[in-house]
Amino acid sequence: MSLKNIPIVYKILIIVGLLSSILIYVGYTGYHSAVTLGAAGQDIDDADGQALRAARMNQTLIALNRSQYRMGMDASQESMATVEKSVAENRALFERSLNDLRSGADPQEQEMLRTVAEGYGALVGNLEATMAKARTQGGVAPTVDQMAVIASVKEGRVLVDQLQQRVRALADHYDQAGTDMARRGQVMADDAKRIMLIGTIAGTLVGVALGMGIGHVGVARPIGAMVDCLQRLAAGDVGFTVFGLGRKDELGAVAETMQVFKSNILRNREMEAAAKEQEQHAAAEKKKAMDELADLFDAKVAGVVKAVSSAAEQLSSTATAMSSIAEETNRQATTVAAAADQTTANVQTVSSAAEQLSSSIGEISQRVGHSSEVSSSAVERARLANEMVRGLASNAERIGRVIELISNIASQTNLLALNATIEAARAGEAGRGFAVVAGEVKTLATQTAKATDEIVAQIAEVQASTRQAVGAIEGIGAVIDELSQISSAIASAVEEQSAATQEIARNVDQAAHGTQDVSRSIAGVTVASAEAGQAASQVLAAASGLGRSSDILRTEVGSFISRVRAA
Template structure:
């Protein structure tokens, strides 16, 4: 498992689109793109409305000028047509005087219509240079035509204010000026209408071009902004996704490169923090696993030394049992010989000396056995201390596994893989705790058996001491043996019972030593299992690369 050189430094880059926009929240980026497109639409709409309004004003102006002027000219021509019709009716040979009066009235009425239309048209065109010459031509021809017509048809005198020519030629010239003038006016109005229509068409084309260009530029900017936003978001999501995939594969050394400070940047920073926290947890688990493995190895050494001490204790206990059997046999002989005490004082004295020597040897053996059993108790205490260390390590491992489970739960989908590892670590820690608890119980049983053995050996020592005292009393009271035969027999019987107890207790010590050996064998198996669990824990965390 590799290790990184230190915490990841999270840097913020600036792309070509500008760091300010890149650092804005995603909602603001999307809203900015939509807002830009909306502003383009509003701008194009306002521009279109403005240009359409201008076009409408132009059409309204054309209506006010050209259409109304054409209406005045049409009214004027209509009046002239009525006048010509009245003149034809007046000039008919078959016309009666009444018909002539009617025709004359029609001519006067038509003149009024023409004059009114001419006045309206003159007021409408104002000082228009394009219309002024044909208008003057029409007015001049119309004025002369009315005078010459009245002179010709109605036989009216020529007005004094009229200085023009008279006669048919003048009359025809006035009619020509009148007709040419109105034709020129209509041509001028048609020309102005064409100009207004051309101006409206040009305005429409200009407005359409401006709207198309504005729409194209706005949409291009919007598409460019959308492309930059999508590219930035996609790049950051890919970076975070790569870090998460590496984390799922056990690689804790690959960071999520942060380029912006929006929601994705915050998520990448959170992934980096979780990754570093997970790496620290894995480091801690590795350290504790190695400590657990080393402790299990030390515990294996301690149990090996305890096994050697237990074997020595068993050997000493066997020696003590043999000595106790010998003492029991001697006491039995003494008990049998007490019935013949009177005849075998010397034999009794010799046996008493032998019994004293054996008792002294038994005291020595019991003291040696007591020291051995004391060593066994010290070794049991050492085992208990080591087991406490293992228990503390298991509890710490369990706590680390719980913390890892909590961190994995906080990471959500990103921590599922590590949650499984944390669960396995927790199970291994609990199994280690159960194994150390079993060792503690067995060590407690060894300590209890050792205490019982020490107490039994102390009783043996007391009994052997009493036997020694009895033998000394027997040796010193050989001269009085005859008088005290009954008392000696009773004492010898008690000694025989005590020696039997000694033999039983020494046998129990040997049995306890054998039980200690069996318990130590189980402890060795448990230590081996604990070492295997530590190895499995190291294997589980070694899949992570930090």
């Protein structure tokens, strides 16, 4: 449903209802949080009570263990009566606490209580056995039976310690559960405060936004539009559509009333327009009769005047065109004469330049021929240098083979010197001098081997350099060959250019003769155009006089017709 179909009072109630709903939601959130926190508090109290019961169960176990020690120390009838009474009270207290804890325990707690009950059953069995042994002993002297009681008491102490650990774990569980519940309660309280705060702020913002929206869109803006329509209607403006027609609220009724006022104004204006139209019709009939009379006179006289005026205008236009053409012809003839003179001078300049170009091309042809000869000589010299470098590379390879042979000889000499040294060592004093000579020979062989290695390295570098030189010289030869080919092509092009230059010189000479003929013809055209301009000026003067006379006649006829139509 649209807002325009809702009464204003209902629109206000919508805003109030929305704000009330927000307040109810915030109140319910607070109440629910309070109930939840109350339940959490009760759970915390229960957990604290259960932890307290577990602590008291530990105290009860301590009391039972003390009773056992008392039986071991004093098994008299008076002491046993007191011990039995204490044991019965503490057992009842422990069992009541155990049953209370079982009533509201969860599965995990039930398992823990089961282990406590098992330990308690073992302790009760030990207590009853100790009490039976103490009754049998019945004294305070350390007899054999009393030693059995003390052993039973020690066994009970172990059972009590184990049971205390289980009960302590149960107490810690209840204490931790209370702590967790308190923490969850704090989280719930924080969530409740956050929800209430956010709900309050969001509800306020939504309520204000919706209130402003409904108030502006559903009430204020429609009323403003209605006021604007009323002001335009009061000013006599009816060229608008009344705002609010078709609405189902109070503003719709106001719009219907305004539409009635607008219809009445339109009806009055239609009646005034009809009366004014009748007056205009009578005046139009009178004017129509006078216009017919004026049109009859205008048809008979104005046609003649128009024909004369048209002829005068056409004659004037023709004379003006002839005068302009004559002037333009004279101006163009003068320009052409000047251009012809300039062309003659330019043709002569071009002829001189063509002769100079022909001479320069001949000189270029001679130099290109010389350049071709130099390129051929350079190609031949590069070929000789290439052959020389290749011979150098071949010699370097042969030297390398000789050096390799020397190196092999040095290696064999070194081996022989080594064998001689070994033989001299075997000969003893007799071979000492021979050993010295063999050592010198070995040293010389070693030096020879080193020298041959260095020579081999140098020869390898020389061979690499010669290979590079061969490649470079071959590249230079290729470049020189290409330069020779380019020089030949340039020579051919220069010969063709020389022939073309001679043809240009011949054509330029013919153009010089043609420009002289044009100059003589232009002089005759200039004289003829001057005579045509004088004749056109005379025709223009006559046409201007005829045009002025026709204008005077048209003015007088127009004035007469205007007076007739205005009557």
